[in-house]
Amino acid sequence: xxxxxxxxxxxxxxxTLKKGQLAKKIAMTDLPIFGxxxxxxxxxxxxxxxKFQNGxxxxxxxxxxxxxxxxxxxxxxxxxxxxxxSTEYIVFRxxxxxxxxxxxxxxxxxxxxxxxxxxxxxxxxxxxxxQTDLIAxxxxxxxxxxxxxxxxxxxxxxxxxxxxxxxxxxxLEEMGLVLYKKFFIDEHQESWIKGTIVDLGAVVGxxxxxxxxxxxxxxxxxxxxxxxxxxxxxxxxxxxxxxDITELGLQKSSAKVMPAGTVLFxxxxxxxxxxxxxNEVTTNQGFKSVVxxxxxxxxxxxxxxxYNLEKIENMASGSTxxxxxxxxxxxxxxxxxxxIVLKEFNMLCMSLFKxxxxxxxxxxxxxxxxxxxxxxxxxxxIDLSEVEVFV
Numbered sequence: 001x002x003x004x005x006x007x008x009x010x011x012x013x014x015x016t017l018k019k020g021q022l023a024k025k026i027a028m029t030d031l032p033i034f035g036x037x038x039x040x041x042x043x044x045x046x047x048x049x050x051k052f053q054n055g056x057x058x059x060x061x062x063x064x065x066x067x068x069x070x071x072x073x074x075x076x077x078x079x080x081x082x083x084x085x086s087t088e089y090i091v092f093r094x095x096x097x098x099x100x101x102x103x104x105x106x107x108x109x110x111x112x113x114x115x116x117x118x119x120x121x122x123x124x125x126x127x128x129x130x131q132t133d134l135i136a137x138x139x140x141x142x143x144x145x146x147x148x149x150x151x152x153x154x155x156x157x158x159x160x161x162x163x164x165x166x167x168x169x170x171x172l173e174e175m176g177l178v179l180y181k182k183f184f185i186d187e188h189q190e191s192w193i194k195g196t197i198v199d200l201g202a203v204v205g206x207x208x209x210x211x212x213x214x215x216x217x218x219x220x221x222x223x224x225x226x227x228x229x230x231x232x233x234x235x236x237x238x239x240x241x242x243x244d245i246t247e248l249g250l251q252k253s254s255a256k257v258m259p260a261g262t263v264l265f266x267x268x269x270x271x272x273x274x275x276x277x278x279n280e281v282t283t284n285q286g287f288k289s290v291v292x293x294x295x296x297x298x299x300x301x302x303x304x305x306x307y308n309l310e311k312i313e314n315m316a317s318g319s320t321x322x323x324x325x326x327x328x329x330x331x332x333x334x335x336x337x338x339x340i341v342l343k344e345f346n347m348l349c350m351s352l353f354k355x356x357x358x359x360x361x362x363x364x365x366x367x368x369x370x371x372x373x374x375x376x377x378x379x380x381x382i383d384l385s386e387v388e389v390f391v
Contacts, residue, residue, distance in 0.1 A: 001144065006136040009104050010093040015051035015082050024076070024083040025049070031058065033232050034069035036105065036159050038076055041083070050089040051082050055101040057108050059117070061130040062088040066118060068232075073105045090132055100145060102152035107142075110378055143380065150384045151377045158370045165363045172356050173236070176349060180303035183345045184337060193336040200301050201263075201292040203330050204256050206283030209249035216249030222257065223281040224249075227266040230273035235360045236353075238264070238275045245282060255282040261298040263290045265305055268323035271316055272309050276302060278357075288329040295339055299349035304334060 005011070017023055025044045032038065038058075052058060054077045060070035065088065077083050092108055094101035107113060120135055121128040143151065197203060206225075209216035221244035229241035245255065257280050264281070266273035267288040276298060283289060292301050305312070312332060316322035337345075376382045 002139055002141050004137055004139055007098075008140070008142055009095055009099050011132065011136050012050070012091050013056075013093050015053065017046040017051055017082050017084060019047060021046050024081070026052075026058070026072075026074070026076075026083060026085040028060065028065060028070060028086050028088065030085075031060065031065075031070045031072050034071075034109070036073045037163060038072040038074060041076060046084050049084040049087055050091055051084050052089075052091045053077060053082055053093075054079070055093065057092040057101070057105040058085065058089045059092065059108055060086075060088055061090045061117075061132065063121060063126065063128045066114070066121075066130065071109065073102070088129070090130065098145065099142070100148040100152050102156055103148035106152060106155050106374060107140075107378060110374060112375070112378075113140075147384055154377065155370060155374065158366050158373075162363050162366050162370075165359045165366075169236070169356050169359045169363075172352055172359075176299075176303060176352055177306065179345065179348055179352075180300075180307055183341060184300075184304075184335065185307075188335070189338070189341075192338065195334055195336050196330060197290065197304075197332045197334050198330045199293075199336050200296045200304070200334055201290040203326060204258055204262075204287075204289045204291055205254075205326055206285050206287045206289070207253040207255040208284045209245055209253040209255070213249070213252070216246055216252060218244050218246050220244060221246045222250055223279065224255070225264060225275075225277075225281055225283045225287070227269055227273055227284075227286045230264070230266060230275050233275070236276060237278045237357050237360060238281070239278045240281070250282065255284075257282055258289060258291055261292060263292065263298060263301045263305060265289055265324075265329075267325075267329065268316075268318075269321060271313050271322060271324055274302065274305055274309075276353075288324055288326060295342070296336075297342060297346040299346050299353065300337075300342060303349075308332070 022043055023046050024041045026038055026041045030038055030040045052074050054074050056074045058072050058074060060066045074083065092104055094104045116138065117130045117135055120131045122131055123129050142148070223240035224243065224245040225238060225241045230238065250257070258277060260277055260279050262277040262281065264273075264275045264277060264283060265288055266286055268286050290301050290305070292298050312324060315328050315332070316324045317328070373382070377384075
């Protein structure tokens with residue numbers, strides 16, 4: 001059935017919150033990037049903003065948040081509860097008997113719809129916004145309600161599995177921190193040597209080859225990581241970023257190739273993204289990474305940085321934005337445990353890391369499958385007439 005978007009769903013539906021009323025606020029920073037689940041919120045007094053309820057889909061309408069994939073499906077409120085958030089959201093709600101709310105979420109997240117929304121943006125550079133009225137009046141082909149529910153159910157199965165993997169990984173990460181605390185905080189030995197982080201490994205900065213030279217960048221070259229890549233990725237292990245650099249780009253910059261097992265630590269904009277290199281990588285200047293000494297190992301450095309993150313952040317300096325300089329990083333105090341304890345800790349973490357890596361790889365395959373199925377299901381390329389799903 002072909003119909004206007006505004007006839008298919010409600011856009012920015014009217015809801016009531018009293019001024020000064022305490023309510024759940026979902027800020028732009030709470031929204032996932034090309035993800036469904038909204039995991040965090042705050043309780044604040046309502047003084048304005050976009051209002052929504054469970055079952056609504058949120059989409060950022062301002063650049064660069066829309067292009068970066070900011071959005072989500074609201075399911076963290078109680079029945080009948082009204083939440084609020086940024087005025088830079090568009091809220092989409094399914095219409096009874098016309099559109100399924102889960103299907104609507106997946107439709108809003110198709111490349112087709114997002115590209116249309118992005119092309120509709122107007123305004124000054126850096127503050128462009130989606131023209132809500134324009135997209136509301138655009139016509140799209142939508143399946144009947146029963147087929148919408150089938151499509152949504154199939155895609156929800158995949159997203160639920162992704163959510164389970166994320167939860168398992170979070171539990172394993174907590175276990176790793178508990179192990180670190182037990183080995184090196186609770187059972188600290190007075191005989192252990194006091195030193196600095198350079199006694200654990202080499203601190204390595206990064207660099208950005210000239211952006212004006214196209215020949216310095218490519219799609220399949222030397223992996224080059226930026227803090228934005230860690231923000232978008234959220235995985236513990238990283239293979240490459242959005243763009244690679246060429247051999248020439250490496251030669252014409254001060255970027256350095258670091259081995260697999262290097263612990264990447266973003267030192268500015270923002271401070272504190274931490275990941276482990278799955279293979280040889282380079283980074284931009286937003287990192288102070290640590291290449292572990294052989295007798296220390298990746299696991300100890302990774303959890304040392306995570307455990308001491310707040311302390312490191314407090315050491316940052318700068319007027320425009322805070323940064324952990326190379327000098328600061330190299331002089332962070334650290335304990336060098338004896339090699340027997342380190343070996344035992346690293347052995348325990350090895351199996352934990354392997355399981356986390358397997359879960360992350362499976363999650364990526366599921367995300368790829370979802371992204372392949374999404375446009376095919378929406379367009380009707382996949383026949384669901386013989387498919388039975390529980391809805």
